[in-house]
Amino acid sequence: MGCSIAGIIDEKGNRFSGEKIICAIKKMYLRANGLGGGFAGYGIYPENSDDFCFHIIYNDEKSRENTESYLKHDFEIVKEEPIPTRTVKAIVNRPLLFRYFLRVKDEIKKQFYEMTEEDIVMRSVMKINGAQAGAFVISSGKNMGIFKGVGYAADIGKFYKLEEYSGYCWIAHDRFPTNTPGWWGGAHPFGLLNFSIVHNGEISSYGINKRYLEEFGYRLTLHTDSEAILYLFDLLLRKHKLPMSLAHKVLCPPLWSEIEKMPEDERKFYETLRIIYGSALINGPSAIIVSDGKMMFGFTDRLKLRPLVAARNGSKFYLASEECAIQEICPLKKGDVFFPKVGEPAIGKLRNTEQTRNKGTRNGHGKFRFSSV
Amino acid sequence: MESSASVLCKSSVSVQCIRKANMKKSLLFPDFTVTRDPDKCIQCEVCVRQCAFDAHSFDKEANKIETDNSKCVSCLRCATMCPTGAITVSEHQQNIKKNKNWTEKQLKELYKQSETGGILLTGMGTDKDYKIIWDHILLDAAQVTNPSIDPLREPMELRTYLGAKPDRIEFRVQSSEFRGQNKKLRTTNYELQTKLPPQxxxxxxxxxxxxxxxxxxxxxxxxxxxxxxxxxxxxxxxxxxxxxxxxxxxxxxxxxxxxxxxxxxxxxxxxxxxxxxxxxxxxxxxxxxxxxxxxxxxxxxxxxxxxxxxxxxxxxxxxxxxxxxxxxxxxxxxxxxxxxxxxxxxxxxxxxxxxxxxxxxxxxxxxxxxxxxxxxxxxxxxxxxxxxxxxxxxxxxxxxxxxxxxxxxxxxxxxxxxxxxxxxxxxxxxxxxxxxxxxxxxxxxxxxxxxxxxxxxxxxxxxxxxxxxxxxxxxxxxxxxxxxxxxxxxxxxxxxxxxxxxxxxxxxxxxxxxxxxxxxxxxxxxxxxxxxxxxxxxxx
Incomplete structure (x- = not known):
């Protein structure tokens, strides 16, 4: 599909209004067709930062009742409310939109003692979204939320009153769907736990990515290929404990001919990685921004068939499909903007957390070494 | 396709067996007809030497090459090797009454078995008219939303590893910091723990x-x-x-x-x-x-x-x-x-x-x-x-x-x-x-x-x-x-x-x-x- 994507992260963790990201994505409206737009914001619920926040879209009251009784079974509901919206003429046929701040009940943790809290949340999300009961959990992380729907992203942002939220990281997407219908659940970003992704592209490997993920208990129910990328990140980062940089090398591995030229230990590492995770390779044109709340990570497919530009200015790091989107919200000097090369991600990281202190080169790359036993 | 050549002659059927079986007259008729264009044939005897089934022979008295259709298996060796292209092998036309159930093939197999009492033998894969599913499966191609890739311009990787793969990769991470010229540098070392099974x-x-x-x-x-x-x-x-x-x-x-x-x-x-x-x-x-x-x-x-x-x-x-x-x-x-x-x-x-x-x-x-x-x-x-x-x-x-x-x-x-x-x-x-x-x-x-x-x-x-x-x-x-x-x-x-x-x-x-x-x-x-x-x- 077509689409535009954008993202901003303040590496010092300073929060700022959602207005900026709306302006940025609005600038690229020619890349969209009004059949889907959305945003993910991190750091927007500081009062409930320890609770899982579910944003759920419902077709009707009945689906809400059923889903809420299911939620009550597994979770303590700390707070529940409709997601605030305003009337926007262009946004029609809106579903019911609710958010819940949840804690996993102790007895459920005991029952599923082999699972982490996150595993239990993932199981619930898969269950609700797979039940075909008119309810879709569109975000399920902590101190973050996804706001999306059918319409141009700028209108969706206005509809959800995003200017009233402030967060330290925002990603956005404006959609031009081709393969799959424009519907509220199918708009980007896609989220699971703290992960959210926006994707401009089409995955020609989706068939196998989907089947691979299903082996690990993921259910792909949103009628869109982009969903697979999200779960691949969840699998690789959360379950297989890969760092983001290596997860990226799973999705977009170096060519065999490049691997062969690497020094012995590095070659062995990448060879092993590619042999094990062949089914997780993302093929087809793609520009992707993914965030886990600690970093914002942008990359393109192995041939760079979709655009992605990056810029660093002050403590802020920007990613967008087109430079104009960044220019719109930040006066850039020469040298601020750079174009990630094929196979090289562009990374913005929160600097105050333990794992992300590493700054490395301009595009956030740390230095890696490889060894083997 | 592999394995042993043939089942015991005693229990199987071949033309040779039928001949050995001392029957008065075989009811079998040839599968193929070999036609030789007399204008092209130069009597070089290549066909005679090429056929291990002895379908061709040189008749010294008549001073000409004879062909026994019943011995021809249609391997086309003679037709391919003939220097003048004089030989054509075609299906033997015998006016057996058309019958969808009792086909010529069925009849011939019955004749063979009744003349020898053996198991029918054959080689290669089945030639039976089963539906070939491959021919009912169609492939996809990219159009507009997804660019197709030209393998002459872009890398295209076919390399495949066969063998057991672990569920996931295991490695140890070690980070070390050292002082560069004017700032601290951090290096992350990934030590591979996974030992890949043989591939x-x-x-x-x-x-x-x-x-x-x-x-x-x-x-x-x-x-x-x-x-x-x-x-x-x-x-x-x-x-x-x-x-x-x-x-x-x-x-x-x-x-x-x-x-x-x-x-x-x-x-x-x-x-x-x-x-x-x-x-x-x-x-x-x-x-x-x-x-x-x-x-x-x-x-x-x-x-x-x-x-x-x-x-x-x-x-x-x-x-x-x-x-x-x-x-x-x-x-x-x-x-x-x-x-x-x-x-x-x-x-x-x-x-x-x-x-x-x-x-x-x-x-x-x-x-x-x-x-x-x-x-x-x-x-x-x-x-x-x-x-x-x-x-x-x-x-x-x-x-x-x-x-x-x-x-x-x-x-x-x-x-x-x-x-x-x-x-x-x-x-x-x-x-x-x-x-x-x-x-x-x-x-x-x-x-x-x-x-x-x-x-x-x-x-x-x-x-x-x-x-x-x-x-x-x-x-x-x-x-x-x-x-x-x-x-x-x-x-x-x-x-x-x-x-x-x-x-x-x-x-x-x-x-x-x-x-x-x-x-x-x-x-x-x-x-x-x-x-x-x-x-x-x-x-x-």
């Missing part, structure tokens, strides 16, 4: 199927070995052992351990890149093999490790495998014997319960499951078995791949599909259904000159392929045959790249199991369900 590295997802020395000639084997070496792929010895002179191709060799255990010793296991336990083959599931003593020449006796002139019998089952746990013991015996350094493959015929069988094989410890479908070839098989037992490979691949994924063990073994792969499109479809690679046997033989006359079991192959007759064997030049095989593999690889590029895929791992890029056309609902593909016209 076969293929430059293209195609291997030469098992064909044994005995069934095929040494020259044919030489050609297969050289071509495998040059293409970065593998050939399979079949169950007839490995001639010492081919040990130098060990790194491209898969050796078989079959029920007869011919030629199996520690050198044989050590020299190979992988070992395959052959339980069954698609052309004759549940059937053993028999190489008659007269074919056990000095060389074959050396290679198979049996006395010269004795019958080489492959029992129907392995007599040490009567159950899945027995298979597991053999798998681990071989793994112990080879130091866990080689992938272990188990080859079975695609039978009705193939998904459960394959799952058992994986759990028993195999690194590769090779599945041979209904159309798998052979050097010799009872016709009734070849033509009626097993299931099509298309359905078997899908059933097995789905089952292994449901059980979460798909990564624990690779799947090699076999049985009648005719071209690169078949290969692409097999991989998209879930195979890691395919074995080709018949296609490779055709590349070397085989014309599918299905008389391999007679040992008289005029093309020098399925024979041990020194006069015939030297007709196949291993250099030329190897070159033809390399060309075939190259051509198919180019085509696979072209098809993948059209789909917007640049690595074969993104094609493997990607059933969304397949559509069924004119397939029954149940077939679509088992193949797990959508009907043509239905979008994502």
């Amino acid at each position: 076969l590295k293929l430059e293209t997802p195609i291997l030469f199927s098992a064909m044994s020395y005995g069934a095929i000639s040494l020259n044919t084997m030489r050609a297969l070995a050289r071509a495998a070496d040059e293409c970065g792929i593998f050939y399979n010895t079949g169950e007839g052992g490995l001639p010492k002179e081919l040990y130098k191709y060990g790194k491209n060799t898969i050796v078989q351990v079959a029920s007869g255990r011919f030629g199996v010793d520690s050198d044989y296991l050590d020299v190979a890149a992988a070992v395959e336990i052959k339980v069954g083959q698609g052309a004759k599931p549940g059937i053993g093999g028999h190489l008659p003593g007269e074919k056990v020449t000095e060389e074959i006796s050396q290679t198979r490790m049996i006395p010269t002139g004795t019958d080489a019998l492959s029992p129907a089952p392995h007599h040490d495998i009567y159950s899945i746990e027995d298979l597991s013991q053999l798998i681990y015996s071989i793994k112990e014997a080879t130091g866990y350094k080689k992938p272990l493959s188990v080859k079975v015929a695609a039978v009705h319960n193939i998904a459960a069988i394959a799952s058992g094989i994986v759990r028993a410890g195999a690194d590769i499951v090779a599945i041979d479908g209904l159309r798998g070839g052979t050097g010799a098989a009872p016709t009734r078995i070849r033509d009626n037992v097993g299931i099509p490979i298309e359905l078997a691949i899908s059933a097995v791949d789905s089952r292994l994924r449901e059980e979460g063990i798909r990564n624990r073994a690779s799947i090699i599909a076999a049985g009648g792969f005719r071209n690169s499109a078949d290969v692409v479809k097999a991989i998209a259904l879930g195979a890691d690679a395919v074995y080709i046997g018949t296609a490779a033989l055709v590349a070397m000159g085989c014309h599918l006359c299905q008389k391999c079991y007679t040992g008289k192959c005029n093309w020098g392929i399925a024979t041990q007759d020194p006069y015939l064997v030297k007709r196949l030049n291993p250099e030329i045959a190897a070159r033809r095989l390399v060309n075939l593999i190259k051509a198919w690889s180019h085509e696979i790249k072209e098809i993948m590029g059209g789909m917007g895929i640049n690595a074969v791992e993104s094609l493997r199991g990607n059933r969304l890029r397949l559509r069924g056309f004119d397939l029954h609902e149940n077939e679509l369900k088992i193949l797990d593909i959508k009907p043509a016209g239905e979008s994502m």
Whole structure:
């Protein structure tokens, strides 16, 4: 599909209004067709930062009742409310939109003692979204939320009153769907736990990515290929404990001919990685921004068939499909903007957390070494 | 296609047998008519010398070449070699009354059996008119929303690794900081903990199927070995052992351990890149093999490790495998014997319960499951078995791949599909259904000159392929045959790249199991369900 994507992260963790990201994505409206737009914001619920926040879209009251009784079974509901919206003429046929701040009940943790809290949340999300009961959990992380729907992203942002939220990281997407219908659940970003992704592209490997993920208990129910990328990140980062940089090398591995030229230990590492995770390779044109709340990570497919530009200015790091989107919200000097090369991600990281202190080169790359036993 | 040449003459049917059977008059009539253009024929006798079935002879008294149509098998050797193009072979026109039920073929088989009392024998894969599912599966291509990729401009990767893969990668992370010129630098070291089980590295997802020395000639084997070496792929010895002179191709060799255990010793296991336990083959599931003593020449006796002139019998089952746990013991015996350094493959015929069988094989410890479908070839098989037992490979691949994924063990073994792969499109479809690679046997033989006359079991192959007759064997030049095989593999690889590029895929791992890029056309609902593909016209 077509689409535009954008993202901003303040590496010092300073929060700022959602207005900026709306302006940025609005600038690229020619890349969209009004059949889907959305945003993910991190750091927007500081009062409930320890609770899982579910944003759920419902077709009707009945689906809400059923889903809420299911939620009550597994979770303590700390707070529940409709997601605030305003009337926007262009946004029609809106579903019911609710958010819940949840804690996993102790007895459920005991029952599923082999699972982490996150595993239990993932199981619930898969269950609700797979039940075909008119309810879709569109975000399920902590101190973050996804706001999306059918319409141009700028209108969706206005509809959800995003200017009233402030967060330290925002990603956005404006959609031009081709393969799959424009519907509220199918708009980007896609989220699971703290992960959210926006994707401009089409995955020609989706068939196998989907089947691979299903082996690990993921259910792909949103009628869109982009969903697979999200779960691949969840699998690789959360379950297989890969760092983001290596997860990226799973999705977009170096060519065999490049691997062969690497020094012995590095070659062995990448060879092993590619042999094990062949089914997780993302093929087809793609520009992707993914965030886990600690970093914002942008990359393109192995041939760079979709655009992605990056810029660093002050403590802020920007990613967008087109430079104009960044220019719109930040006066850039020469040298601020750079174009990630094929196979090289562009990374913005929160600097105050333990794992992300590493700054490395301009595009956030740390230095890696490889060894083997 | 592999294994022993023929079942005992006493219990089988051949033209020779019929002649020996001392019947007054055979009711059989010829299958083919050989026409010789008298204007073109120069009486050079090439045809006489080329035909091992003695269809042509020179009549000294009449001073002309005679042809006995009843002996012609339509291998087309004479027609190909005739310097003036004087010979044409056509179907024999006999006005047998048309009958859809009692066809000419049925009648001839009845005549043969009533004249000899034997089992009907044949060679190669079934020629029966079963629906070919490959021809009802259509491939996808990228248009507009997804650019297709030009393999001549962009990298296109076919490299395939066969063997067990771990569930996930394990490594240790160590971070160290050191002071650079004016700032602290941080280095992260990833120490790989995962030890990958042994893998076969293929430059293209195609291997030469098992064909044994005995069934095929040494020259044919030489050609297969050289071509495998040059293409970065593998050939399979079949169950007839490995001639010492081919040990130098060990790194491209898969050796078989079959029920007869011919030629199996520690050198044989050590020299190979992988070992395959052959339980069954698609052309004759549940059937053993028999190489008659007269074919056990000095060389074959050396290679198979049996006395010269004795019958080489492959029992129907392995007599040490009567159950899945027995298979597991053999798998681990071989793994112990080879130091866990080689992938272990188990080859079975695609039978009705193939998904459960394959799952058992994986759990028993195999690194590769090779599945041979209904159309798998052979050097010799009872016709009734070849033509009626097993299931099509298309359905078997899908059933097995789905089952292994449901059980979460798909990564624990690779799947090699076999049985009648005719071209690169078949290969692409097999991989998209879930195979890691395919074995080709018949296609490779055709590349070397085989014309599918299905008389391999007679040992008289005029093309020098399925024979041990020194006069015939030297007709196949291993250099030329190897070159033809390399060309075939190259051509198919180019085509696979072209098809993948059209789909917007640049690595074969993104094609493997990607059933969304397949559509069924004119397939029954149940077939679509088992193949797990959508009907043509239905979008994502």
